[in-house]
Amino acid sequence: xxxxxxxxxxxxxxxxxxxxxxxxxxxxxxxxxxxxxxxxxxxxxxxxxxxxxxxxxxxxxxxxxxxxxxxxxxxxxxxxxxxxxxxxxxxxxxxxxxxxxxxxxxxxxxxxxxxxxxxxxxxxxxxxxxxxxxxxxxxxxxxxxxxxxxxxxxxxxxxxxxxxxxxxxxxxxxxxxxxxxxxxxxxxxxxxxxxxxxxxxxxxxxxxxxxxxxxxxxxxxxxxxxxxxxxxxxxx
Numbered sequence: 001x002x003x004x005x006x007x008x009x010x011x012x013x014x015x016x017x018x019x020x021x022x023x024x025x026x027x028x029x030x031x032x033x034x035x036x037x038x039x040x041x042x043x044x045x046x047x048x049x050x051x052x053x054x055x056x057x058x059x060x061x062x063x064x065x066x067x068x069x070x071x072x073x074x075x076x077x078x079x080x081x082x083x084x085x086x087x088x089x090x091x092x093x094x095x096x097x098x099x100x101x102x103x104x105x106x107x108x109x110x111x112x113x114x115x116x117x118x119x120x121x122x123x124x125x126x127x128x129x130x131x132x133x134x135x136x137x138x139x140x141x142x143x144x145x146x147x148x149x150x151x152x153x154x155x156x157x158x159x160x161x162x163x164x165x166x167x168x169x170x171x172x173x174x175x176x177x178x179x180x181x182x183x184x185x186x187x188x189x190x191x192x193x194x195x196x197x198x199x200x201x202x203x204x205x206x207x208x209x210x211x212x213x214x215x216x217x218x219x220x221x222x223x224x225x226x227x228x229x230x231x232x233x234x235x236x
Contacts, residue, residue, distance in 0.1 A: 003038035003209055007074060007103055008046065008064035025169055032208040035104050036153055040230060043100040043213030048226060056089055057099050057217070058082045073132050073196040074103055077110040081130035084192050085112035091221050094118050095125075098218025102209030105202035107133045111150070111210040113186075115218035120234040122158060124215060128190045131207055134197035142203050146191045149208035155180035157212035158231050178231075 001018045008014070050060035061078055065071040078101050081087070087097055094116050101110035114126040129146050136142050159178040163170050171177050212230060220226050223234065 001038075002033045002104055002205075003035035003042070003102055006042065007071065008061065009071065010064045010066050024167060025164070031149070031152055032104070032205040035102065035205060035209045036156060036212050037230065039100065039102040039209040040157070040212040040216065043102065043210065044216050044220075044226065044228065047098075047100070047213070047217040047220065051220070058087055061099075061101060070103065070106065070108070073194070074101060074108040074110075076194050076196060077101065077108045077130040077132050080192055080194060081110035081112050081128055084130065084190060085114075085126075085128035087112050089221065094222060096218050096221040098214040098216065098221070100210035100213035100217060102206070102213075104206040104209055106197075107131070107201045107203065107206035108196075109146075109207045109209055111214040113211070113214040113218055115215055115222065117219060117222045117234065122215070122219060122232060122234065124154060124158075124184075124186045126188045126190070127186050127211070127214075128192070129207060130192045130194065132194040132196040132201075133203045133206070134199050134201035135195060136193055137200055139193065142193070143191045145203045146207040147189050149205065150189055150211050151180065151185060153208040153211035154184070154186075154215070156230065157215055158184070161231050 004016055004018055006014045006016045047057050050057040062075055065075050098113045098115055110130045112128040113124055116123045127150050131146055159180050216227050216232055
């Protein structure tokens with residue numbers, strides 16, 4: 001359920017419903033739990049609303065956030081990521097930026113990605129991350145956690161996939177399991193912090209939330225196609 005709440009509470013009519021279901025196979029822990037997938041669904045939809053309204057996606061999101069404490073902190077990471085990335089929704093040939101934000105365990109994060117699509121190959125060139133985890137005790141360690149969350153999220157968003165065949169999950173070994181490699185890593189991951197609270201807040205999982213949605217939103221601008229499944233794939 002992580003990431004499934006609607007943070008844009010300035011929208012007049014919205015509803016988030018959560019429920020548990022029993023799956024026919026065993027599951028275990030995964031970094032960020034549902035945060036990456038739920039944020040992908042919500043932030044893809046919000047981005048599509050911004051496009052339909054002919055609004056800048058950053059300004060559109062800011063307008064849907066209230067002035068309460070947590071929404072204000074979300075606004076601040078959105079503004080900082082946009083500023084540090086010099087965000088633009090302009091499409092430059094086969095290249096564009098994508099934006100997404102999320103909050104998890106009271107730690108808001110926002111990502112801007114610089115993405116190209118050539119011959120249906122998706123390449124992330126740069127990621128700018130703004131993160132508010134309150135009081136930071138060890139900045140280098142928090143930066144490393146953000147970088148790791150972004151890379152793991154990129155791998156899940158663009159490569160990793162399992163299928164269910166005759167009631168069994170495949171693949172069962174790492175050989176055929178597609179994952180991001182060093183060559184897929186962006187040349188630059190630029191991390192910026194805001195101290196929005198005077199106490200330390202969770203770090204390990206919250207920065208993973210926006211990355212899949214940000215990449216998908218960039219792809220939407222470049223190709224005109226809204227990808228709604230993970231991993232993100234473009235067919236020839």
